[in-house]
Amino acid sequence: VNAQWLSALGSMPFGVAHDGRYDTETDQTRHARTFLGFRPFDPLEIETGYHSARDNFGVRLYNAWSIAARYNFSQKWQIEGSETLSTLSDSQLNSGFLVRRIGHDFVFEIEYSFVAGEGGGSISFSLIPILTYKQPNFGLLDRWQAQNY
Numbered sequence: 268v269n270a271q272w273l274s275a276l277g278s279m280p281f282g283v284a285h286d287g288r289y290d291t292e293t294d295q296t297r298h299a300r301t302f303l304g305f306r307p308f309d310p311l312e313i314e315t316g317y318h319s320a321r322d323n324f325g326v327r328l329y330n331a332w333s334i335a336a337r338y339n340f341s342q343k344w345q346i347e348g349s350e351t352l353s354t355l356s357d358s359q360l361n362s363g364f365l366v367r368r369i370g371h372d373f374v375f376e377i378e379y380s381f382v383a384g385e386g387g388g389s390i391s392f393s394l395i396p397i398l399t400y401k402q403p404n405f406g407l408l409d410r411w412q413a414q415n416y
Contacts, residue, residue, distance in 0.1 A: 273407070281305035282407035297321055304407035310339040314406035318351075330354045337405045343369050347405065359383060374400045 268289065273282040287299040296319065304314035316333040335349035345367040351360040363380040374395045381388040 271407075276305075279305060279307055280408055284407055293325060295321060295325055302407055306408055312337050312406055312408055327355065331360055335406065345369070369400075370397070372397055 268285060268287045271282070271284045273280070275281065282304045283302070285299070285301045287301070288297040289295070290297050298320045300316065300318050302314055302316040304312065306312045313334070313336045315335075317331075318333065319330045320328045322328055331351050331353050333349065333351040335347070337345060337347045339345050345365075347365040347367070348363065350362045352358070353360050359381070361380070361382045363378060365376055365378040368375045374393070374397060376391075376393040376395070378391050378393075379388055380391070
């Protein structure tokens with residue numbers, strides 16, 4: 268099952284997407300990714316998701332919840348944050364926080380990220396020429412807006 272829906276509740280756009288693979292013989296969900304994204308007010312976008320999968324024997328491989336948000340302070344400044352938590356181990360799987368400055372000639376990004384199993388957090392800096400920069404899609408609403416929905 269692959270479904271997507273974009274609508275609005277009053278003036279607040281929201282979207283829902285689901286990608287699920289189901290085993291009709293065992294009545295189990297083999298793989299599922301479900302997202303809900305919304306823009307409560309124009310500069311803020313929030314997306315939450317549920318992710319799960321089972322192996323061929325029905326053993327759960329992972330089960331996690333995620334949340335992410337982006338706030339556009341202006342056309343030049345953005346911040347993004349994300350968090351993914353495992354419900355199997357009650358632990359943090361990854362997180363990140365990014366500050367982006369879109370300048371006249373370059374885009375500067377500084378990001379702190381943590382990925383479980385990689386030994387701790389890391390800080391990265393990026394300086395990208397504006398001619399080669401493509402803003403990463405964030406969430407459902409960005410992808411649909413790019414397709415003129």
